[in-house]
Amino acid sequence: MRIDIFTLFPEMFTGVLSSSILGKASEKELVDFHVTNFRDFSESKHGTVDDTPYGGGGGMVLKPEPLFRAVEALTGEKKPRVILMCPQGVPYHQKLAEELAQEEHLVFICGHYEGYDERIREHLVTDEISIGDYVLTGGELAAMVVIDSVVRLQPGALGNQTSAVEDSFSTGLLEYPHYTRPADFRGWKVPDILLSGHHANIEIWRLKESLRRTKARRPDLLEKLELTDEMKKLLAELEQEKK
Numbered sequence: 001m002r003i004d005i006f007t008l009f010p011e012m013f014t015g016v017l018s019s020s021i022l023g024k025a026s027e028k029e030l031v032d033f034h035v036t037n038f039r040d041f042s043e044s045k046h047g048t049v050d051d052t053p054y055g056g057g058g059g060m061v062l063k064p065e066p067l068f069r070a071v072e073a074l075t076g077e078k079k080p081r082v083i084l085m086c087p088q089g090v091p092y093h094q095k096l097a098e099e100l101a102q103e104e105h106l107v108f109i110c111g112h113y114e115g116y117d118e119r120i121r122e123h124l125v126t127d128e129i130s131i132g133d134y135v136l137t138g139g140e141l142a143a144m145v146v147i148d149s150v151v152r153l154q155p156g157a158l159g160n161q162t163s164a165v166e167d168s169f170s171t172g173l174l175e176y177p178h179y180t181r182p183a184d185f186r187g188w189k190v191p192d193i194l195l196s197g198h199h200a201n202i203e204i205w206r207l208k209e210s211l212r213r214t215k216a217r218r219p220d221l222l223e224k225l226e227l228t229d230e231m232k233k234l235l236a237e238l239e240q241e242k243k
């Protein structure tokens with residue numbers, strides 16, 4: 001997978017794309033990152049990329065041609081998905097991460113508070129994505145969040161691939177509690193079931209704890225879930241315990 005990032009602050013990406021899982025994925029050639037300063041594509045010798053808004057009003061607006069030239073310099077045979085990070089975008093979620101992870105080529109445009117000339121949205125961008133209902137100083141951090149969640153889904157990116165498939169949002173439930181050595185830390189003990197070696201019972205315990213936690217913290221996720229008979233049984237047990 002190739003990922004292109006257009007930003008005025010390429011240096012923001014250096015650490016993130018060369019560290020940890022993303023850095024290893026790049027070394028393993030699971031992903032090919034290209035970070036470009038779209039100021040390089042400005043027609044003016046001063047590298048102007050924004051200008052005052054038609055119709056007056058404050059702030060500046062990103063000019064269309066530097067971004068059009070930058071993205072058009074890219075496209076080989078296939079049209080890549082061109083993703084604009086902005087608060088008005090589609091609320092980002094794991095299903096969209098899984099969809100983007102299937103793409104061969106993703107292009108991210110990271111703009112700034114000033115906003116974008118509408119022709120960028122209408123004729124260049126294929127997707128507008130928001131990582132949440134809050135405003136950042138620029139699209140860079142939002143792009144890093146999307147890139148992180150997409151690259152970790154690439155086969156071979158994570159140590160044991162199962163953790164990407166089983167992790168909470170892909171099952172629709174929140175994670176169950178995790179424990180590691182020591183079994184007794186300051187008198188706080190690991191639940192006996194996890195030391196029992198009964199894998200079937202451990203699976204059930206984990207599902208029940210995921211249901212308990214999801215019910216307590218994210219009832220909205222539970223609403224959306226197609227409950228299996230086993231889940232219904234465990235939820236009934238949880239109800240009983242509360243009485």
Ligand SMILES: CN(C)c1cccc(CNc2ccc(C(N)=O)cn2)c1
Nearest residue numbers: 085086130131132135136138139142
């Ligand atoms: C109109 N406006 C404020 C604006 C417009 C475009 C870009 C930006 C850059 N800032 C961003 C970008 C994304 C997100 C997000 N939630 O994904 C939050 N902030 C701000």
